[in-house]
Amino acid sequence: MGAIIEIDHLSKQYGSGTKALDDVSLTIDEGEIIALLGPNGAGKTTMISIICGLVVPTGGTVRVGGHDIRTDWRAARKLIGLVPQEIALEPFEKVINCVRFTRGLYGMPPDDAYIERILRALALWDKRDAATRELSGGMKRRVLIAKALSHQPKVLFLDEPTAGVDVALRREMWQVVGDLRREGVTIILTTHYLEEAEEMADRVGVIAKGQLLLVRPTAELMGEFGKKTLNIELDAPLEAIPDDLADRGVVLTDGRHLRYDYDTRAERTGIARLLGDLASRGITVRDVSTRQSSLEEVFLSLVSEDAA
Numbered sequence: 458m459g460a461i462i463e464i465d466h467l468s469k470q471y472g473s474g475t476k477a478l479d480d481v482s483l484t485i486d487e488g489e490i491i492a493l494l495g496p497n498g499a500g501k502t503t504m505i506s507i508i509c510g511l512v513v514p515t516g517g518t519v520r521v522g523g524h525d526i527r528t529d530w531r532a533a534r535k536l537i538g539l540v541p542q543e544i545a546l547e548p549f550e551k552v553i554n555c556v557r558f559t560r561g562l563y564g565m566p567p568d569d570a571y572i573e574r575i576l577r578a579l580a581l582w583d584k585r586d587a588a589t590r591e592l593s594g595g596m597k598r599r600v601l602i603a604k605a606l607s608h609q610p611k612v613l614f615l616d617e618p619t620a621g622v623d624v625a626l627r628r629e630m631w632q633v634v635g636d637l638r639r640e641g642v643t644i645i646l647t648t649h650y651l652e653e654a655e656e657m658a659d660r661v662g663v664i665a666k667g668q669l670l671l672v673r674p675t676a677e678l679m680g681e682f683g684k685k686t687l688n689i690e691l692d693a694p695l696e697a698i699p700d701d702l703a704d705r706g707v708v709l710t711d712g713r714h715l716r717y718d719y720d721t722r723a724e725r726t727g728i729a730r731l732l733g734d735l736a737s738r739g740i741t742v743r744d745v746s747t748r749q750s751s752l753e754e755v756f757l758s759l760v761s762e763d764a765a
């Protein structure tokens with residue numbers, strides 16, 4: 458599928474002098490889910506705000522669906538829905554009216570059949586006549602998504618969609634995002650929860666200090682940076698580790714357990730040889746398990762590499 462968002466050498470320096478974005482270029486394809494990861498103040502919200510026309514860039518260009526966000530902003534903005542970080546809803550208004558009004562603000566003709574479809578998809582149909590103040594936090598977030606989808610955008614921005622929500626609600630949100638993807642909506646989300654990026658995103662972009670450090674398919678990033686650890690439980694305790702195994706990086710963690718870190722990218726991981734060597738010495742293995750470093754560890758190693 459073709460590009461829906463083209464960000465070219467984008468920069469933003471706020472009046473205060475803060476350089477929030479520094480020469481960022483990124484192309485996002487239609488239908489993909491991309492997660493922007495970065496510590497507080499990295500520039501994620503600034504990037505989203507520029508694309509949505511809320512902040513004016515100091516350099517570079519952005520095109521949405523081929524429309525320049527500055528010279529052709531009306532057409533660009535029609536393609537975009539934004540779910541902001543802060544929950545701001547009219548407390549006494551009915552859910553269904555909030556969504557209808559937002560659609561109207563975009564100049565779209567009323568379409569109650571479509572509004573019913575999104576409220577049903579977001580499990581809000583039963584609450585359509587409730588005032589928004591009567592809703593739970595998770596429901597309010599879903600109303601924000603319904604509002605953002607009210608004008609049938611092709612691109613949805615979710616700025617920290619699950620900040621401050623509990624684990625069950627977070628899973629519920631992931632489900633909603635999965636459903637939207639099946640509808641063909643392109644989704645750009647910012648998150649501090651690395652698990653969220655790992656779970657949902659096709660690609661991950663890591664931002665720190667206004668710079669896009671890298672953008673990679675999530676699986677590739679995990680494969681490339683992910684080290685694995687093999688834990689071996691022995692049948693009988695060992696006094697010491699044989700020298701040749703120690704030379705290969707095998708560690709005796711306690712008498713009964715060996716640990717071996719290996720690189721998933723290596724042509725030979727050395728696992729078969731290690732198990733063979735143990736067997737030939739009469740050292741019996743009771744159990745083996747492996748553990749892969751999480752995206753969190755990958756992310757921390759990237760950001761610290763950058764700081765170094």
Ligand SMILES: Nc1ncnc2c1ncn2[C@@H]1O[C@H](COP(=O)(O)OP(=O)(O)OP(=O)(O)O)[C@@H](O)[C@H]1O
Pocket residue numbers: 471472473475476477495496497498499500501502503504
């Ligand atoms: N309106 C503004 N005026 C001046 N500086 C700003 C403004 N908005 C953001 N900044 C600064 O720009 C930098 C990037 O902020 P931004 O909100 O884009 O980061 P973020 O990655 O979204 O952070 P968070 O994860 O905390 O939401 C920060 O140093 C911030 O203080």
